[in-house]
């Protein structure tokens with residue numbers, strides 16, 4: 001039986017996610033309903049993606065008995081409210097990253113998932129690409145020996161997008177871009193908490209972070225460094241340096257389709273989209289969707305690849321980076 005998806009909100013990422021679902025077998029994945037704040041937006045989205053039900057409120061989607069799991073694609077200051085709405089209605093949830101604005105909000109979401117006994121995952125899609133699976137396999141086999149250093153970058157000029165600039169829209173480059181570098185470091189070091197973290201950078205006049213360099217020190221003299229920026233294009237690759245070799249992930253490291261292991265490159269092509277996409281390699285969201293299906297089939301409440309404790313570590317480190325750079329959201333003051 002197909003996993004029946006409800007799509008919450010009709011913005012850019014919801015479009016790409018729905019296109020990605022179509023690259024999977026229809027007998028496994030179906031988008032059955034969509035909800036937006038305005039009914040016309042939901043109706044337009046449903047026509048474009050051939051979805052049978054369109055709702056003018058998220059509450060109606062939460063009440064739909066034909067929905068197994070809701071994909072939440074609205075902007076992050078509204079993730080907490082949406083997550084609580086759907087999970088209290090006993091819906092499983094895949095919520096776009098960042099899961100919420102700060103640790104306090106993430107803890108509230110994780111508590112609700114446990115209380116309601118529903119599946120919940122932060123949509124860190126990168127972790128489910130075949131390239132990432134291969135990286136985890138190579139690390140487990142100690143293919144490059146002991147990892148000593150990680151470097152990664154994510155920088156794209158995006159200051160024309162209000163969502164990256166305005167504080168009340170969840171602006172700031174860390175939660176939109178830098179978190180991909182951070183989650184990569186956390187994945188490679190297997191969820192270990194760093195011994196120290198140092199962030200230095202520049203902010204926009206709106207008070208959100210624009211370009212930041214972060215250095216992390218782990219046990220056993222292991223290091224990581226990453227740079228992120230919403231004002232400039234960076235090389236956007238990643239490298240893991242071990243005692244016996246290197247693993248390189250060429251641009252774009254957050255949606256990777258090739259891998260270089262000790263100089264030898266392998267390609268992992270993505271399927272073509274049926275409609276134009278808003279973001280690079282958007283059809284790669286198919287892998288996180290399939291992970292959700294597999295977890296639901298197994299009766300799991302969280303994914304072992306992007307677990308609740310992974311989300312918690314990520315947001316705690318993000319809070320610390322923001323504290324050092326001087327970014328405060330209204331949600332931090334509640």
Ligand SMILES: NC(=O)c1ccc[n+]([C@@H]2O[C@H](COP(=O)([O-])OP(=O)(O)OC[C@H]3O[C@@H](n4cnc5c(N)ncnc54)[C@H](OP(=O)(O)O)[C@@H]3O)[C@@H](O)[C@H]2O)c1
Nearest residue numbers: 009010011012013014036037073074075076096097098163
């Ligand atoms: N995985 C990825 O690669 C990726 C890429 C881009 C973004 N994202 C994440 O996805 C989320 C959405 O990003 P996006 O680029 O798709 O954003 P977007 O198109 O600007 O907005 C998405 C939706 O958020 C709701 N929204 C927008 N402004 C709002 C406001 N002022 N108040 C209340 N709701 C508002 C709207 O929902 P309605 O349709 O219901 O009105 C809108 O359609 C963000 O959390 C972002 O971090 C992930």
